[in-house]
Amino acid sequence: MASLETAIDLDETDTQTERMNIVITGHVDHGKSTLVGRLLADTHSLPQGKLDGVKASCEKNGRVFEYSMLLDALEDEQKQGITIDSARVFFKSLARPGREYVIIDAPGHIEFLRNMLSGASRAVAAVLVIDALEGVAENSRRHGLLLSLLGISQVLVVINKLDLINYDESIYRKIRNEYGQYLDSLKVKPVAFIPVSSREGKNITEIAPEMAWYKGKTVLEVLDGFKSPKSEDGAFFAMPLQDVYRFSDAGDERRIYAGTLVSGEARVGDRVRFLPSNKEAHIKSIEAWSAPAKTVVRAGESTGFTLEEDIYVTSGEVLVEADENAPVAASTRIRANIIWLGVNPLTFGKSYLLKLGNAKVQAKLEKIERVLGENNGEDGYYGLNRNECGSVILGFARPIALSSFYDNASLGRFVLVDGFDAAGGGIVLEALSEADIHPELPTGFEEDLFLLLKKYFPHRFPEYGKKPNQDYTI
């Protein structure tokens, strides 16, 4: 009992010095950057003179001051009044001392979806902004879908620009219902809906008298209520092997197996198994420089072990505890949800580099089960175009160790690289067992067949012949 209480105490200390990443999403021009700028200004989080500096420079250049200019720092962004890349800004909670926020202000334009995703992939919670005048727009829906695909379950929906509709409750209600139903269809349960005016600073840090009909919290209060994901310490032990070091200078004889624990804990003396090689060894020591000697390491720590047995393994394998039945398995085929961002469409017959944990493997698209959200293609699903999402089956050239995203987030997500182009990302829904594996066609034959089909039935492959850098906006 006593030890349990100590453990709980420890968690409390942690939440007092926590760091929370929140992404701000939504359709282009719906007021994301304005909301963040306002939040920084109204919580006095801006460095002294910053606001006046931006205002003065607007006056000098004959531009109208916008709160978004506090975020849109790139020259191209300021010229065009648009966010191009996600910005990280930092501010401290006033109500919860010790909590720091990293607000990731994402772009709303479809052209910059890759930048929105880069920002969102770092977040544990999201704000989705909808313009009250324009209502639910294409990227309000797309961003909602992407948040659900990334597994971001804490979502605050902010309905903005209420000043433009005279703070009319009925319009707010209508949008709230419409978007609420949409999120429902994605199985996302929003934390709250808030009517605001970012430009006028209403309901951001203080409840506004103009919306006396609104009885909920301010944006700031909801942010302060977001929860950090629970620690993975208690889960099964897993550590992707990042590298094996043998620095022989200055007589150092250690061979160190280095990596970052994604879940669980490991102790000196534990018997560990490497997947997929299935080699086993005992942890001899936990190595660290300029730190007290340790006998245990936990989820999140970047560490290194020496082993009792000298075994040969290479980076990319995953260490698990030998006696534990961890839901990590070596697989050559997965069912996954993916988001395609490549310049060229995702197609059959082509080899991509898949990166998961520290593993890299050649992967091929075997099947598109369905396209999620809006699809950009014409007839039939012969691939995925840029900015499309789909449920697919991927096959690998050799087995790698992985989990489903729901068993272990870090071992259940991956990126795909096409040549030198970071082309997509996804999450593993399930590893498909050996029984699901069909006899492989010789790959050369598969590719030849595909090329022939493409040549003689071009209308069946509508996206394939198009210019690669074409804009696939719907």
Next chain:
Amino acid sequence: MNKIEKLEAQSIFIIREAYKSFKNIGMLWSIGKDSTVLLWLAKKAFFGHVPFDLIHIDTHYKIPEMIAYRDQLARDLRIRLVVGENRKALANKQTFQDGNLDRIACCKALKSEALNHTLDGSWPRRIYEPKQGAWTDVPRDEPYNAVIVGVRSDEEGSRSKERVFSARDERSEWDASAQPPELWNLYKTEFAPKTHVRVHPLLEWTELNIWEYIEKEKITVIPSYFDQGDGMRYRSLGCWPCTSPVASTARNTADIIEELISGKFRNIAERSGRAQDKDGGGTLEALRKEGYM
């Protein structure tokens, strides 16, 4: 784990990933607090070793204590230190202090150009070899394909939009508006030949986090960050003609943390003592596009 432990673990992961991915990699080392933390993290990542070169761009306008501290550290830690400089500009007095260039043009000549040409190996490098304990001059050398740099998002607008693995093209230029996606910590480390990569392990750290870590790990930093008795100290270290000390009586790390959390610097930008940032909006971005850190 608290936030500082998490930041440490993420940065170590990034440094290891960088080391694994590039054949010729170095770490840019400016002697300041961020570089010092970076070096500390490298030693943590590699269990006391520093398996790559430290690269220092010497503008010859650093405060003298910095250079003395740098050479001492290289000797103590047995580090291979590579020093680059713009010899031509210095010989021809093409600098701000000589009255021949404005601040920005001077930064460009003494820092960006010196950095780009030192990295690609086309200008001479002065190298400290720890085994011999001696300096040598190397007229031409192998290019580095990647360099680890300690920039932080909270320093300035264009840095708030950086990638952890950030590509520069053949002309060392950064296209801020066309960066590739970077999802989770699955960094893309595959690049076309001739691409030069900047790796940024400290993007998510704030100035306060840096000092909190220095305090926690009891890292020695150059004394110029502390008040030596005259009520002045440096908050950010640059070249002396363009960096002024701030009035502060902070004598140790704990004092600095206090100043940043609730004291006089709570709402004052770190680089406010750096004159080159003030010559109009977007200037630093323009410099960074051409290779500035």
